[in-house]
Amino acid sequence: MRYSGFQVIKQALTGHKGWTPAWRDPEPADHYDVVIIGGGGHGLATAHYLAKVYGNSKVAVIEKGWIGGGNVGRNTTIIRSNYLLDGNEPFYEFSLKLWEGLEQDLNYNAMISQRGILNLIHSDGQRDAFIRRGNAMILNGADAEMMSTAQIKARYPFLNTYDARFPIKGGLAQHRGGTVRHDAVAWGYARSADSRGVDIIQNCEVTGFRIKDGVCKGVETSRGFIGAGKVGCAVAGHSGRLMSKAGMRLPIESHVLQAFVSEGLKPVLPGVITFGAGHFYCSQSDKGGLVFGGDIDGYNSYAQRGNLPVVEDVCEGAMAIFPMLGRARLLRMWAGIMDMSMDGSPIIDQTHIKGLYFNGGWCYGGFKATPASGHVFAHLLATGEPHPTATAYRFDRFQKGLMIDEKGMGNQPNLH
Amino acid sequence: MTQPNRISGGQINRETALNFTFDGRSYSGHPGDTLASALLANGVRLMGRSFKYHRPRGPLTAGSEEPNALVELRGGARQEPNTRATTTELFDGLTANSQNRLGSLRFDLLAINDQLSNFLTAGFYYKTFMWPAAFWEKLYEPIIRKAAGLGSLSLKDDSDVYDKGFLHCDLLIVGAGPAGLMAALTAGRSGAEVILADEDFRMGGRLNSETLTVDDQAGTDWAAAMVAELAALPNVRLMPRTTIIGAFDHGIYGAVERVSDHLHTPDPGKPRQILWRIYTQKTVLAAGAIERPIAFENNDRPGIMTASALRTYANRYGVAVDQRAVVFTNNADGHRTARDLNAKGVKVYVIDTRHDAPRSQDYEVLAGATVVDTKGRLGLTFAEIQLADGTARIIECGALGVSGGWNPNVHLTCHQRGRPIWNEPLSAFVPGDVPPGLHICGAAQGDMSTHGALAGGVQAASDALDLNGTMPAIPQAEDAPVEISPFWYVEGCSRAWLDQQNDVTVKDIKLSHQEGFRSVEHLKRYTTLGMATDQGKTSNMGGLAIMAELAGKTIPEVGTTIFRPPYTPVSIGAFAGRHRGQEFHPKRLTPSHDWAAEQGAVIVEAGNWLRAQWFPQPGETTWRESVDREVLATRGSVGVCDVTTLGKVDVQGADAADFLNKIYCNGFAKLPVGKTRYGLMLREDGIAMDDGTAARLAEDHFVVTTTTANALPVYRHMEFVRQCLMPDADVQLISTTEAWAQFAVAGPNSRKVLTHLVDQDISNDAFPFMACANITVCGGLRARLFRISFSGELAYEIAVPTAYGDALIRRIMDVGAPYDITPYGTEALSVMRIEKGHAAGNELNGTTSAQNLGMGRMVSTKKDSIGAVLSRRDGFNQPDDLRQVGIKPVDPADKVPAGAHLMNADGPVDAAHDQGYVTSACYSPILGHHIALGFLKDGGNRMGETMRLVSPLTGVDVGVEICSAHFVDPDGERLRA
Amino acid sequence: MIIDHPLLGPRDSAEFTYMGDARLIDRPDPEATDAAEAFYDYGYLRDNPAGWHDELWFHEAGDRSWLVITRNTITHEISKVELARDVARARGRSK
């Protein structure tokens, strides 16, 4: 069924009887061309692009719980392509372009809202670094604008520019950045992939890989063996756990990242804003909640919950730039498991096991990458070659010393 | 002012009138009232509008689980959106306004959404607003956003302050109802350190809302006596108005104490709220239970609330919401409400879904009946009843209490992702896996009777603390069993509200099921059920039950809902505490700070340090004039700069030299005593971590300096190497950054100036370039002198104990006066180091190797050092690696700004052809044009090449020439002069 | 979280700075023929277990000890805390 305003009206007038399930609930087949492990944003997007762009519908997405229940369902919904390094920027810009056409591509309104992202600058050194980054963005075909404090103040009149411990000296804006209704991304990809014949199999946990003579033949699951020509893993957060079943150790640690939402408030924040002298970034959802976050807790964790110090640190950042938020209330805190990689950048590559492909290490940049990640992973699975925007995301870059380290923190994942 | 619905009784002080306004109208209430009870007493049922359909709403509850009666409390900078009227303690002069309306509360223009509700079903927005594509951003979304949110912020800086604190105890008790009070008594008498916290301003829990007796006393009186007894125990800390917001790891609980929220304004110096971090060995959760409603058509009108809320308003606050009330129940507890209301003279009808419902002498009970609809535009006027025989009956009423049973308050038990488990007799979830050290009692555990609570409290405290011996006697109290027959929604209802705030109806759940969003997580996300400010405390169960029925599963099969911190929403200000404005981070002041301020220095933040950036002189109108003057004066004669902020680490021990050999990539073993050496520190991944100097004051004693920014991580790294990699080396480390006031005295006349201060011979022979020594100054003050230079001039760094820093800078200026000594700030410091080609933070940016910095040959191959092995990887040794170079404009008038990218003169300008970038730039007053440092591919072999420097972001596109990074004195003659 | 410091007793983890897997103590022999591969493994590959994990924490706001903490990454339960210097000695780092 095609979604449209007309359809909504028609259904409303006929008692909403015609709405059908957004995706089927099929039994797994014995064999697929491609089995994608992980029914999150990346896995579902991979299936969508495999079917739509690369013409392969003999695809299954297998998910141990419910689709969209991982990080695509628990993030701060920001999209942007304001990266510095050549290994990253073309990829994220590709992603942003895919976001821009996603609703029509999927026939699903994921509420992509390009209200801009603004990184505040608090020192001369930071300005230099942001100018370099803004230039890298423009040279890669993305948009970037340096905003003066006065321009920023006009957009955020309540910004603390008068009593700031670390004065605001401007900001780097990407006006095409913004936010997306995150759950809808998973559902939209799922619905689209399903409509093209992809089997989305929920409540099916992978218990092992069937590997013979260095070739992956399929996956053992809680619902039996599923054969596959190729297996793609897209389970960021749990990459280490999954790949250990194939005997692999990864340049990745799993960490906890918390995020927060306030009670619903009448609109105050026009776009996404990030504090440059502390850990705080914030946007306001179409429902009115301030959605905000900061740094990871900093220790390895699969617990999906964090602790108070980070909550306080984030709120201190909030009050530092927006002292008017004092009486807004934090409604809920939650946490996701991050695949923190050794250089802060992802890995999309074949493994040394033939037929087994890996997509992970997203740190906390995974949500914005969803469309491109799916697209380039589909490309890799379909063609065996890396997509031109993702050639740097190789496993062997650490061995060779070709890290893609945006923050310059080195091989300590919790610092990225 | 009359309070038409005020009835007798209650725990309010009628002798004092508190005046307040709601939506501009004046009312009065009494101490002990909440805003909601006072409004109800005044006959005001309509207090808000729902989120989506803007339906008129009154309070659903009398507690913190309230989804409807949210107001904007206070005004101006103290305006507080979404404040629950049901927990807001009334104070004199309180002002509140209704929110989420267009027009007045009574005539909300956005109530049109209610008429359109058939089109605005769950998830409708995912299916539309896509055509034409451009309209989403331009038209649809702006309209949606305009309607977003509930209350509004004032946009003014919060004028109150918040504190954060830490408490330590043996036992934390959450909730001061009968269970919590008995737990506190038990623990308190045992001598344990006890904290008893309750979100309410009056301890006693449900006892304050009931007509029950405990040991022949009114429950509320018993509770008051118990509170008094506990208050007398020195080891018990009573914390009313304190909400335990979260159960975090290892017995750390978050709590918010509302210190001043019940006052018109906080007392001077006092916080509005305190965020407590409570460290406890054990915890007793006695948080009670929350009554849940039943869904029926139009069940959201003002006047319809939970039956227990109706009872609370009557018993605790002396308020009859209306003189005619209907109670709709599926359990015995609903009848308690009926009895209490009846006793207060309210005309009561009980609609009990159970065919075998108990009858009453005092009021009419309609067994096997249901409420099928209600009437009343802005407040309930009639309830439409379907009787057991299928016939209809209309009952006129202004209050309708609904009791669908009680849900144990399991919130905190879920904070470590414990899942509640289904309890069939109660028809409710009870705690499952709970955080370690947490003991649960009373209604929170499913023991719903007063006796169960009292006994459970004793048991829980005794279990938690492992107590033996005599326990407090259990007071006499009712021990009625739970009699409930599950009933979630009235058949055939459609616009029957589950989540009243978010306007999620039974119909939405059905649609969600129809479209395949059937797991709890999908259901919540698709319909927004439970996403409101109450986290679904009153709504989740109903939604789950209906989904279970639709899916043909049991409730636990559909799933459980778990709660996340905080228990109730918490002011962002409370989490931030004092850390805002200038107190966001502490300030570190240099020893010359006051002196610099006296000179009118412009101060700049460098991490937490404040440093003098430049010293403007009269007549100077731009910062460049000042900085140029400072540079020229220093290079021409002598300048002085406070460099205390550089990290300093004292390294001592027999193996100190070996240790430095390990942490620096270059060698230190052969550094003679009395000499200083530049050192480059790599991370283990081969990237440059930091640089600085190490001065050998004795065979077994070095002073290591770090950059200002990296002082802490470098010290941590040094301790890692010492403790983890060289555990048996004789090395002792301690930071001495703040112990010494250190000044750079630089320029050709620096020696002459210092000669006036230093008591020893510092001639070039006695104290050559890179010398270091313990010396004395000004006739005997112990000091340290290093002949090192960041500026490229003849220069020294001189250090005295910090207390003398202020005196020393003044003395340096005095003795330097004949040489026109000039203080310089961080800008001039930076200009001179760029002129000299010294790398700093912009170059040591965490991605550059020794090779990139042109120091590849410093990485010794004769010894092992951190980072050496991985710096030999291919990626570090490519022919076109970035190399640090100097950059100057072809046209001397052009700037060569930092952050600009280098492009081949004739090549395309895009990312694929990027050649490098500028890291640091300045105007060189010595050279008379701008200069820069940067990294360029194969830069070492491109000296003299003309290139294009572009910064499309800032509109720069200039021709530049690549040159040596050493713009000034490349041979270092001045250093050695 | 609370870390039961072997010398100081229970302390809030906020006083500590985390580094990662305690295998970072086992720095490979730089002279070995396979040093490049060994350092790559040491520097980059992690077991990243969902369960018990030996890890390094630095008591930055305390006594400046590096600790090896055995902590469950699923529950955050801590079962053992040792001074890293003792662990390093036990693993033969003293040479």
Place this chain on the structure above:
Amino acid sequence: MHDLKPVTALGEATPRVDTIGTITIAENDGVALASVAARLGHEAACKAGLADLLGATPEVGKAILRDPEAGFWMGPDQWMIGAPRSSHDDLADQLALNLKEAASVTEQSGAWVVFDITGKKMADLCEILCNIPIRRMTAGDVQRTMIHQMSCFVIRRIDDDHIRILGPRASARSLHHALVTAARSVG
């Protein structure tokens, strides 16, 4: 004798005293400080030397409160020694001389600001400043802790209502502000 005049950590000529309600916050400018770390293999000698000086070697988390020299445990095999500045301005040199090759001694006088806090609400004040179980601590207990992001030592002194706080000297004013603000808050 040199002729340079020291200033207090708060930048004044004389130590500052603030009384807020029942709490008195007094800067103590009279303490000379030096750290002592035992050399590897000389731990026993170092401890013996300290015991000679202080009467005993401070145990983990403890101070020896004694005149004129006092000391407390800082870290494994590391102690901070304090003494009146008037008589011990060269404390580090004296200690080095006494302890010889048994210890590494580092002057710390300039690194710290010292506040003495007294008053019956001292414990309430501590509770909103730092994470120490102040009510469980007894005389001679020392904890290093963070006060508003500043790393401090808190020493419980002999009088029941007295603590001494050593904080980073460069942040003396921020620390002082935090103490005064907290004193007003607990009133």
